[in-house]
Amino acid sequence: MRTVKEKIRALLSGREHRMVLALFAVVLMTVPLVAGPYGVIVMVDVGLYSIVTMGLILLMGFAGQISLGQGVFFGLGAYMSGIITTRCGLSPWLVLLVAAVAAGAVAIVVGRALVRLRGLIVAGVTLALNLVFCSLVVSLRDLTGGATGLPLIPRLPLGGFAPSNTLFSYYVVWIVAILLLVFSLNLVNSRTGRALKSVNLLAGGSEDTAQVLGVDIIRYKVQVFAVGAIYASIAGSLYAHYTGCIEPGAFGVHFSVLVAIMAIIGGMTSPWGAFLGAGLIVSVNEALREVMPAVVGGSTGAYELIAYGSILVATLLFLPQGLMSIWRRLQPQERFR
Amino acid sequence: MSEKGKQRDTEEQAILEIRDVSVAYDGLVAVNGVSFCVRRGDIIAIIGPNGAGKTTLLKLITGLLRPSGGEIWLKQQRVDRVAPHRIASLGVTQVFQDIQLFSNMSVVENVMAGCHVWTGASFLSTGLRLPHSRAEERNISDTALRKLSLVGLGQKAFYSPSSLSWGEQKRVGLARALAAGADLLLLDEPYGGLIAEEIGKLSQLLLELQHRGITILMVEQLTDVVLDIANQVVVLRYGEKIADGTAAEIQGNEQVIATYLGNGPLEGDER
Amino acid sequence: MLDLSAILQFFISGVNLGCIYAAIGLGLFVVYGVTGVLNLAQGEFVMLGGMLTVAFYTAGTALVPSLLMAVIIAALVGAMLYRLIIYPARNSSGSTLVFLTLGFAFATEGIALSVWGWEFKSLPSFWGSPNIQLWGATIFGQTPWVVGTTLLLVIGLFFFFGHTIHGKALRACADEPLGARTVGISTDQMALFSFVLAASLGAVVGAVITPLTMTGYGVGMPLTIKGLLAALVGGINRAEGVILGGMALGMAEAISAGLMPSGYHGVIALGILIVVFLSRPRGLLVAPGKV
């Protein structure tokens, strides 16, 4: 039996996660060796969704800020990368960083306005912002390519050459995802993570208490909004270079809601939930694509939609706290209920 | 001591000074022209019936409410227009009546959250676990464990707050406030809901804290307990101060006796 | 170029759209007010109301019985949503409940598509009501029906919440669930009733707007989004707020479509909405107490 002190140290140093993380990383790095090419393709999408979802989990699960507008920042990253690399020929890697910083700056401005608003209203404003973003992309046709799309976005280069798209993208996306996971885990088990949890009105936080303990709630809420935006923007840039052609529909409310579903299904109490949620939703989609033609034949779209909705409902009925709650239940009793 | 000398003396010793503070909300005057001084190292009790404005007064001090009139001076700084988190960084913290432990954190994390005010690692440095933030986290966990042991809950560090008894939750709340390292501690009804045995322990703990140089300002209804340990007692009624002095002085005050012996109504909306 | 009749036309268009959005927002308000659940399937009830009415009507039933049957079926679906999905999960967090209704909405959409196909359907204006020409502007024959229905819904809801025992009980559940239970109001029954009420409202709205907007299996979600924005901008806690929010959204859309550089009207309409959100963070009407 470890002493309390050792346990806290382990938690803080990330030792608690280190084994799982290492295992996770090893498994991911070997996926391309065992999975077929399509497995790798699907996993690229899982990775991209996971990054955005992770940002949303920090925002929603930790700080208790609802956002239905992550598509805005995903889109900002994608369009900034797409436009600047095609027009100016700058290095995609450099543009990725610039876009992330710019998205973070936009988020700080937006976040400052949002921070005064309460739960549902924030959901409403972010939703409206997402609609505005898509309209704006369509309207600024000369810059963005409009609804037709922005084509011919260059691939991410490695040194002097552009390697095979899918496999290279897989490793880039997942290395970024794991780095951001480490960053997120560090964050949540630290001073800042506790400050975020203390302002979470959705789950057990209290703004009054947080303030008398010295937490600048406005600053934290704005900053975590920016962190979520930066995650989404990085994923967006990677997505743009990976697909090579982007259109506004990919950044709409549909996307933002999908990411929120992934966060809820995965479980918002830990950044790990992002991977579970994204993995499950994408797997369900793929499984339905595989199974439904055999079950109903012909055009299966309507039935896939019915099945998807039903699975969403069933999962949330049985696991209202998301997949992470299974993990929680397997933990020793003393930790949490 | 001359009048003038006495005043200068209080100014030097005063950690907190309330000057003619008023606040009203929803058209209701909750605190009306209250003034008093808190000397460093004292235990001050604010007593009064429900609706006297005691809790409101605490909120004014921590900055959660802004007074509509008057001034609040904390350690020679005027703080009545300062944001709550800045007031906290001046060495003031509060334990609420309902404790408000963060149910999304374990007991020890709650106490660690108390260390926020004297630490400074940013998003970036905690996310990247830079050496500075690592050292800070070690410091935080050591402090938190010490405070938790001080209130006798060292072994329940990883429990969920909701699995603790009310008395234990109060102790965690106190540990969290202590972790903030404040030298002015505001307690809202710290004795509320405690059993006899716990009441004695709490008094002892408060006296020990006083001994360590922490000033304690508490709001209480259990008058006999607080009169035992308080150096100074302020009595409020309907948002106005009706008495201010040592326990002995208060017990002799006619208005106080009237208030507590039933001439004044004891009910009202607690804000 | 701009004359008064054009302005009048934009105004009429704004009222028309505003009434549609407000009516959908009211459905959200009823459920949210009583149960605290944000029901993202509200638009699906509107879709069901429209599609079912069209189905019965084209099968030869008269308009009123078609509409009644559509409302009854939608109400049953609403009851099902509550009983089978919301009730078992009543102790879950608000966001879980929201996504439960979303899953239900997806499934409903899929079922509608497999039953009725993708085609958009329409109905003639109710009882062939004619278009009205007013100082050079046109009011479509169906518009008075839409506006009238919304008004009736509002008046009905006010009367219901203010003057009937049932309505007062619903209100009590919203304000003080525990208290309501102690005085013998079954919060469960009331929650069920609120879903049935919202579904019926939605279905009526769906049938009434069909001659104007057409209906199809996929119209639900976009309508939910509009209704949600309307309700939130006006303040989802009060019916008046929802109406005002709907009108604000409808007007912003119509006026920016008419007066702003074409191609940017979507940006401008929603931009106006966001400005309203930020300047009136608690809704156009400040709700007392909770937000």
Next chain:
Amino acid sequence: MLRRTGILLLVVAVLAVGGLASCAGPAGEASYKVGVIASQTGPYSGLGLPALEGMELIADGINENGGIDGIPLELIVYDDKGSSTETALAAKRLIEVDGVLAFACSTATGLSHSLVPVANDLRTPGIIMSGTGLINDQLGEWCFKPIASEDDYIPLPLGYLADDQGVSKLAGLLENSGYGEGGEFYLAKVAPDCGIAIVETQHFDPAASDLTPQLTNIKNSDAEAIFIWGSGPAGALAVKQAREMGISLHIVTTPAQASPSYVESFQEYYEMAPSLVCLDSKLSMWRQLADDDPDKAMCREFDELYIEIYGHSPSMWNAIGAQIIQFIADGLERAEPDPTKLEEARGKVRDAFESTTGLSLFMGTYTLSPTDHYGRVVPKEVLVTFKDGEKVLVKTFS
């Protein structure tokens, strides 16, 4: 506890099925596998579902007649769900898992656009049927777009307006979509050649339900005709609302507005004078084609077959779906690929597509080349109007 374990198992099972599904590789069988990505759900299902119907009809017909050179044609169909991410994923699945020789997509411009890099990356011929010429120069080596672009067919309605109706000032009422963007671009490009000036441009959202503000602005301009350019119900509503507002300008619309469900619902408004003309395909008008029209027999045959199988006449979207499969079948027939050698077969099919010459289908006659993947199209659009509940042929390309 048992329930929890059950849930856990369920989750693991679902994940495992998904995992397995993604790992399965292409299996070589003796059939020509052709992938189809269609909008079956989402905002473009009105384009995808009818096209799918046409595709299946042609494929079944080919297989009943012994396939292509004795090898059956196998369609593998996925839903794009109205999302470009899903569209790209479906295409990759078709290529990597199902091992198709070529894939086809008939849906909105933005979505089909996202297939271009997929086809070129994974070196598999992709046929996209986006109705806009805006992306003609971006097709690359592996994408084909055997369908007329706007500049091929808008001279027909513009010519009708200018020559037959004496219109010189036109207003565009355009959908906010890739399709509408193409319309706006090419209207501006082609109209001056026909002696028409675009005097007003208004936009509407695909889901719009009230277009009176836009129509008011058109009414107040000095336009003599309106070109309604849309792919969904909003375009049809625009016709209705314009007539209800008493706008008596000539109206020209894109083919979507001729869909039977709209014509049926709004017959009264479609038939109001001055008559509305609508772009449509020869297929649905074959009875009124001149007897010497070379396409009459082909259209009649298909129409009769369609009625026999589905119980209704084919719409333009049915025809587009049908001709994609005809185009692919033509290529396969000439390429004679060996479906077990996938990579080589795909290359052969691509070369065959590039050498398509004078292929006469429902919507046009197509001639492609290695440098020109949309080809020189001889369009077969027709102009129709509506009278007494019937479509009446107004004009064809002569």
